[in-house]
Amino acid sequence: EVHLVESGGGLVQSGGSLRLSCAASGFSFSSSWMSWVRQAPGKGLEWVANIKQDGSEKYYVDSVKGRFTISRDNAKNSLYLQMNSLRDEDTAVYYCAREGGGYYMDVWGKGTTVTVSS
Amino acid sequence: QSVLTQPPSVSGAPGQRVTISCTGSSSNIGAGYDVHWYQQLPGTAPKLLIYGNSNRPSGVPDRFSGSKSGTSASLAVTGLQSEDEADYYCQSYDTSLSGYVFGTGTKVTVL
DSSP: OOEEEEEOOEEEETTOOEEEEEEEESSOGGGSOEEEEEEOTTOOEEEEEEEOTTSSOEEEOGGGTTTEEEEEEGGGTEEEEEEOSOOGGGOEEEEEEEEOSSSSEEEEOOOEEEEEEO | OOSBBOOSEEEEOTTOOEEEEEEOOTTTGGGTOOOEEEEEOTTSOOEEEEBTTTBOOTTOOTTEEEEEETTEEEEEEOSOOGGGOEEEEEEEEETTTTEEEEBOOEEEEEO
């Protein structure tokens, strides 16, 4: 069965850092583009970043450029999101998602919650 | 902010048909990029409902259908059921932003 499990969320002070992880299983992780999507409390979905199969291409939403870094370790079937200089507006549930090959996300994890407190 | 606009809410009685619109622009839907739809049940992660404008993943009932025209797309739910109460989001790619964009989201209420 295809599974994505996020971890690493928590409470952090404004300006602090956090590293999210996503463990993948049940599919060929190294063959898939992967994305991070977030959802602020009571708000809609916002795509954050994605990364190509071999890590050679990475894209970010403007609001996190220069602060967040997406990476992956295909040997460990894992996706990461390093978040630095965190702001209150980064408070959200962060979802890891597999891209289905047509610019959409076909498998989602259950999410991990990040709370930034000033 | 979201660049794809959806109505905040739609409602219908059990068995009825409801539609959700998703309005974009020439840099996303109008540029030829496909539209995809997700269903998010309360307290859960989003789930892919429609991909490539009108395709249903395995396991999604054929009560759900999607279409696209010009700079807009729509999701139709026929034979509305209580378990369809959820938030629905459209999604596409935006060439100006060089990234994925989601709609503002629509809450479906079954009366």
